[in-house]
Amino acid sequence: MGDIYRGLAQAIHLIVTGDPELTQITLLSLKVTGIALLFSTLVGVPLGSFMGLRRFFGRHLVIVLLYTGMGFPPVVVGLFVYLMLSRAGPMGFLGWLFTPNAMIISQIIISFPLVAGFTMAAVMGVDPNLRQQVLSLGATQWQATLAVLREARVGVIVSIIAGFGSIISEVGSVMLVGGNIQGSTRVLTTAIVLETRKGNFDLAIALGLIVLGLSFIANALMLKLQGRTFHD
């Protein structure tokens, strides 16, 4: 128990004093996860909305693919991205393996189906009579679509939270495609693995506390953004 208390005390000290390595790792994690989540949201929310609102040929196949994507094991995604970006792979010419770009790609593949899938479910969950009633009040087709999306907003926010949660805490794919290179591709989760193996529990605990803190802050912010809706 002594190691844990000592590690915890030192971890808090590292956080409070703004340890440079800790800061650098945290900022890189935020950058990689932030860009991946932004992309997943910008593409996933419109796609999920479209899937929820429209019926078209091949829709069921797309839904099955999305649901499959929601359950992708990160390490398998990492393996896939690794093979694509490796020197012998089809996208090896980009030279992105073991760079933050590779980590962003793998995190997009993990979070995008979650954002799109949960958004689709949220849109489909809106009472189908709403659209007709809104049209009856004089809405254009576009205004009616926006009204349906507004009603699904809680679900859409949940989809983004789910996407964030899935990538801020994942270690398998970023370890594979990033390589955990100090000062370059080392992020919070890969650093926790490394520091724990090295016996640097203080740094590992500090990193763990930051992951938990970020997750908490992100969720609190999302809740704040959607106002009172969860109280209804």
Next chain:
Amino acid sequence: MTEAAYRLRDVTKSYGDREVLNVRALDIERGEVLGVVGPSGSGKSTLLRLLNFLELPTSGHIEFGGYVTNGTGVAPLHIRRKVTTVFQRPVLLNTTVYNNVAFGLQLRGCKRSREKVYEALEWVGLVQAANQRARTLSGGEAQRVALARALVIEPEVLLLDEPTANLDPCNVSLIEEIIRHLNEEKRTTITLVTHNVFQAKRLADRVALLLEGKVIEVGATADFFANPRDPRAAAFVRGDLIY
């Protein structure tokens, strides 16, 4: 002679092979309350969707305010915005009562809508609930909000699809009073679809009976109930037509 708000001629509506509506001729006069009665599945709600231009007839045409449906394309927005429907089960937006009532005005880009919203809420007796979340209202209150959001946009035609079904007697009489008041004061043309033959008797100037998608009989309310010409209408009035 009164002016017709709607003229329907040889209007049919089919879904696949199934024809659900076939109206040879029906005029709805401006400023009247037309009660449309008939059993479930007789095509009443389909008729309302056509009158609201939410759907197009399969054949025939509907004439309204200088616009004639041609079977293709949607009705122009300015035509659609002259008509609105209050549905049997209103779906309110997940926001305040005020925002729900203001919604139709926002769609039209109306400024200074506050007075109109409160006026509409006053009509339905829900001024005190303006800031309440709409989803916390009772069924009767929700229906009154649906009425308020319809009448705030001052439609030329108000279509009511079983507006008091499943409501308690107190709310039924409240809503009937609002409908009567609206028609008397604003001369809004109202088409009321109802299962309740007594409600049609209480509110309508004329009554039309729909059976299997066809208008069997239409006439002034007193006449319709006292001297039905068609034997099926007579059976309906006597209560022999079970539905």
